Amino acid sequence: MDTTLNTQNFYAGEEFYAHHMLGCLRDENGGATFRTFAPAAEGVELVLNDEVLLMGKVADGNFWEAYVATVNAGDTYEFRIWHGGTSVDHCDPYGMQMELRPAHRSIVADLTHEWHDADWMASRGTCCDKPLNIYELHMGSWRKHSLDQPSEDPADWFTYDEVADPLVEHLTQLGATHVEFLPLTEYPFDGSWGYQPTGFYAATSRYGTPTQLMTLIDTLHQAGIGAILDFVPVHFALDEWALADYDGTSLFEYPNDAVGVSEWGSRNFMHSRGETCSFLQSAANFWLGAYHFDALRLDAISRIIYWQGDETRGINGMAMDFVKTFNSGCKSLNPGTFMVAEDSTNVPGTTKAVEEGGLGFDYKWDMGWMHDTLDLFQKTPDQRLDNYHELTFSMDYFGNEHYLLPLSHDEVVHGKATIANKMSGADVDVKLAQARTLYLYMFCHPGKKLNFMGSEVAQLREWDENREQDWFMRQYPAHEAFFQFFCELGWLYRNEPALWDLDYDKTGFTWRESSGQTDVVYAFERTSATGERLLCAFNLSDEDLAGRSIAIPQTTTATMLLDTSWQRFGGMTPDADGTQIAVDDGMLALDLPAFGGVLLRID
Numbered sequence: 001m002d003t004t005l006n007t008q009n010f011y012a013g014e015e016f017y018a019h020h021m022l023g024c025l026r027d028e029n030g031g032a033t034f035r036t037f038a039p040a041a042e043g044v045e046l047v048l049n050d051e052v053l054l055m056g057k058v059a060d061g062n063f064w065e066a067y068v069a070t071v072n073a074g075d076t077y078e079f080r081i082w083h084g085g086t087s088v089d090h091c092d093p094y095g096m097q098m099e100l101r102p103a104h105r106s107i108v109a110d111l112t113h114e115w116h117d118a119d120w121m122a123s124r125g126t127c128c129d130k131p132l133n134i135y136e137l138h139m140g141s142w143r144k145h146s147l148d149q150p151s152e153d154p155a156d157w158f159t160y161d162e163v164a165d166p167l168v169e170h171l172t173q174l175g176a177t178h179v180e181f182l183p184l185t186e187y188p189f190d191g192s193w194g195y196q197p198t199g200f201y202a203a204t205s206r207y208g209t210p211t212q213l214m215t216l217i218d219t220l221h222q223a224g225i226g227a228i229l230d231f232v233p234v235h236f237a238l239d240e241w242a243l244a245d246y247d248g249t250s251l252f253e254y255p256n257d258a259v260g261v262s263e264w265g266s267r268n269f270m271h272s273r274g275e276t277c278s279f280l281q282s283a284a285n286f287w288l289g290a291y292h293f294d295a296l297r298l299d300a301i302s303r304i305i306y307w308q309g310d311e312t313r314g315i316n317g318m319a320m321d322f323v324k325t326f327n328s329g330c331k332s333l334n335p336g337t338f339m340v341a342e343d344s345t346n347v348p349g350t351t352k353a354v355e356e357g358g359l360g361f362d363y364k365w366d367m368g369w370m371h372d373t374l375d376l377f378q379k380t381p382d383q384r385l386d387n388y389h390e391l392t393f394s395m396d397y398f399g400n401e402h403y404l405l406p407l408s409h410d411e412v413v414h415g416k417a418t419i420a421n422k423m424s425g426a427d428v429d430v431k432l433a434q435a436r437t438l439y440l441y442m443f444c445h446p447g448k449k450l451n452f453m454g455s456e457v458a459q460l461r462e463w464d465e466n467r468e469q470d471w472f473m474r475q476y477p478a479h480e481a482f483f484q485f486f487c488e489l490g491w492l493y494r495n496e497p498a499l500w501d502l503d504y505d506k507t508g509f510t511w512r513e514s515s516g517q518t519d520v521v522y523a524f525e526r527t528s529a530t531g532e533r534l535l536c537a538f539n540l541s542d543e544d545l546a547g548r549s550i551a552i553p554q555t556t557t558a559t560m561l562l563d564t565s566w567q568r569f570g571g572m573t574p575d576a577d578g579t580q581i582a583v584d585d586g587m588l589a590l591d592l593p594a595f596g597g598v599l600l601r602i603d
Contacts, residue, residue, distance in 0.1 A: 001025075003033060005059045010037075013274030013322065016329050018282035019201055022063075023094030024077065024108055032071040032108070036064050036079050036092065037275065038247035043082040047089060047105075049075050073110035078241075083248020090241055091199065093252075093279065097210055098186045098202045100154060104241050106202070111290060113214035117221035124226065124294055124336040126362045127177070128402065129501055129529075131494045132448035134228065135176040136408055138193060139163070139184065139207050142453055144468035152190060152466055159208035164219035171225050174456060175490025178226035180297060182409065184213070185232070185283075188239055190465055193409070195299060196266050197232055198242035200283040203291075210291075217292050226294040228340070229287055233280050233326070234303045235266040243267070252276050259307060271304070271319040281326045288334040296330070298323070298361075301343040301350070311345070320359065327360030338362035340404060351402040366403040366447060369394040374411065377438050378422050381520070381542040388516030394445070395511070395524070399504050403447040412452055412463045420458035420482075430595065432458050432478055433571060436485055436564035437538055437597040443493045444526060444536035444599065446503045456486040481570035488569075492562060492599070497528035512550050513537070521592065523550045525602070534561075535600045539592035547589040555583045558600040565593040 003025045009015040026032040034046050034055070039062035046053040046066045055064040064079075076099065078089045091098060095106030143163060146156040171179055183194025186202040194204070203213045217227050236252070238244045243252045244267050253267040254260030262268050269276050287293050300309070304323050307313035327339050341361040343350050352358025376390040412418045423434040435458055443449060454469045457479050461470055473479040493499050502508025512535065513523035523537040535558060539545050552558070560579040565571030573593060581588060581600070590598065 005063060007059055010278045011274045013277030013325065015278035016282050016285045016333060018278045019094050019286050023092050023096070023201070024071070024106070026071060026108070030071065031067060031069045034066050034068065034077065037062060038064055038081055038251070040247040040249040040251070041081045041083055045080040046077060047080050048077045052080070071108055073108050075108040076105040077108065078105045081247055088240055090246060093243055093246065094201050095199060096201045098199045098205055100205045101188045104188065104198065104239070109210050111210050113211050113218070115218055115292065117218050117292060120221035120224065121292065121336070126338040127448070128362070131177055131500045133176050133490055133493060134178045134180050134448070134450040135171055135174060136180045136182070136450055136452045138182045138409065138453065138465060140190070141463070141465050141468055146468070150464060150466040154206065157207055160212040160216040161208065164216045168219060168223040168225065172223065173487050175487060175494050176225065177494070178228055178294065179220065180228035180450065181230060183230045183232055188237055193465055194230065195232055196235070196237040196264065198237045198239055200280070201286055214291060221292065228295040228297055229293045230299060231284060231287070231296040232299045233269065233323070234300045235262045235264065235268050238265065238267050252279070262303070263308070271316070271322040277322045277325065281329055284326060284330050285333055288330055288337050294336070295338045295340060297340040297342060299342050301341040302345045305343070305345050305347050324354045324360050328354050341365065348400065362402060363404040363448060364401045365406045366394065369403070369405055369445070370407065370411070373438070374422055377434060378424055380424050381540070384520045384540050385516060388520060391522060392514050395509065398446040398509070399506050402504055404450055405442055405445060405447045406450045407442070407452060407455065408450060409452045409463060412454070418459050418462060419455050421460050429478065429570070432482055433565065433595040436482065436569060437540070437595055439486065439489060440536070440562065440564055440597040440599065441538055443489055444499060446509055448503065456483055458482040478570045481568060485564070485569040488562065496532065496534060497530065498526040498532040498534045501528040512552060519545065521545065521548060533602045535602050536597070537590055537592060538597040539594065542594045544594050545592040548592050550588045550590060551586055552583055552588045552602055553586045555586065555588070555602045557581070558583055558588055558602045560598065560600055562599040563596065564598070565596040571596070
């Protein structure tokens with residue numbers, strides 16, 4: 001590893017290996033160079049295992065360095081930075097491991113791991129024309145050792161490697177292609193879920209060591225499952241021992257609070273500084289390279305596009321330039337990886353290539369689809385007919401970007417209710433029936449999929465980061481049946497090319513019923529590039545519809561693949577896999593139970 005300072009690329013915001021030049025740089029002789037960027041500092045000291053060592057200026061005088069002849073993995077250190085006659089001890093911005101909160105010193109990290117995922121790494125890709133079914137997960141509350149009560153005790157967390165085998169088993173059952181981890185970069189406050197980070201290169205010590213995280217990723221890859229990391233490029237925690245006022249001045253953040261402080265009370269990165277851009281894109285490259293993550297989901301991209309995410313403040317051009325360089329560089333250096341934008345704006349081109357004038361993301365969250373869909377399913381059956389086209393609107397624009405349909409962690413907290421509990425009505429069985437139909441609709445709709453943990457058992461309690469998900473719900477027949485439905489749906493999605501092959505091509509989608517004139521019935525056809533055809537039909541009313549006619553031209557037979565009301569899923573309709581229904585002169589007569597949905601193969 002070349003640890004030579006390349007200040008030209010660093011200042012220009014073109015560096016993707018700043019972590020090879022800054023931080024704790026160990027050598028083959030057992031020693032290490034400690035180097036930090038602190039241009040306004042009056043002096044810097046290295047505090048290594050409580051021993052204080054003077055650091056000297058190097059290069060152009062904006063960098064400080066000390067060499068230590070013997071350094072061991074597990075040693076703790078921080079930088080004592082003097083400015084204005086006082087000092088503040090900071091963790092290393094480029095540190096690759098940190099102490100468990102509330103302690104915050106950096107740790108000399110061991111990053112050695114023997115990887116066994118060569119086949120996966122050689123074959124992975126963006127999945128644009130493949131199934132992409134993402135399971136979103138918060139490490140600390142997917143599984144906990146304390147099952148029955150909230151706990152912040154570190155002993156209750158599963159470690160990265162402990163969770164590997166049970167997670168692979170669960171994801172395989174669900175038919176998930178990828179798992180997305182809420183931020184694992186180090187952060188001080190559990191309740192931020194990682195979205196206010198302090199250690200952008202450090203895997204949070206809550207769940208173990210860097211090598212334990214590598215074991216988890218390796219295990220996933222060997223099972224054919226991709227790993228996505230939630231990454232925060234917009235802001236950081238304001239703790240004084242971290243990035244805030246790092247050299248005694250606003251080094252990473254804007255000096256003006258009007259744009260320097262976010263709506264969450266954190267500090268906003270100043271993307272007009274090349275040093276900040278090099279810091280962030282090098283961190284992303286580090287996670288993709290050293291940890292073999294397959295993708296990054298970038299948080300709060302509306303705050304990149306607009307100043308403070310406010311359209312009235314106008315476009316933040318330099319931040320947009322940063323994200324273009326970020327996406328292009330990371331994907332070029334890490335073949336087969338992809339980038340996902342949590343972007344709630346209507347600015348076009350998020351998923352267009354940079355060379356074509358876009359931002360260079362591979363996918364964009366379809367927040368409009370999420371809001372419209374949940375809104376309609378929360379309405380009473382009487383209200384749905386008047387608001388019928390809330391579910392047809394997304395079909396007008398699904399090909400404009402490479403959309404990903406998210407039902408994420410944000411939709412199951414803070415009084416919003418879980419997905420199952422959002423469904424209209426008070427009766428649990430009625431809610432579960434509608435939730436099954438919602439998920440069938442989601443998996444039939446053009447676009448890739450993301451669901452948050454707990455949805456697969458129709459959890460009714462809102463997510464709490466200090467408490468394990470309610471897996472005990474599977475003891476109840478209705479919720480176990482729901483789980484079986486979710487697993488079957490996930491694998492059906494993966495095995496039917498018509499559900500994903502032409503996700504962003506208008507030729508892959510055709511409405512068969514979208515009038516909303518007399519009932520709340522929707523029907524559409526999905527088609528693959530090789531000619532497979534599927535019919536998806538939904539009845540969102542509270543009345544059974546017998547023999548509902550749907551026009552299906554150029555079709556002679558329809559074969560039932562899935563009915564959300566089948567008894568094995570908790571409904572009342574006898575299971576009838578493979579039942580063939582005749583199509584008479586292009587008209588199909590379907591029995592659609594109340595709040596039900598069906599998926600058929602048509603020939």
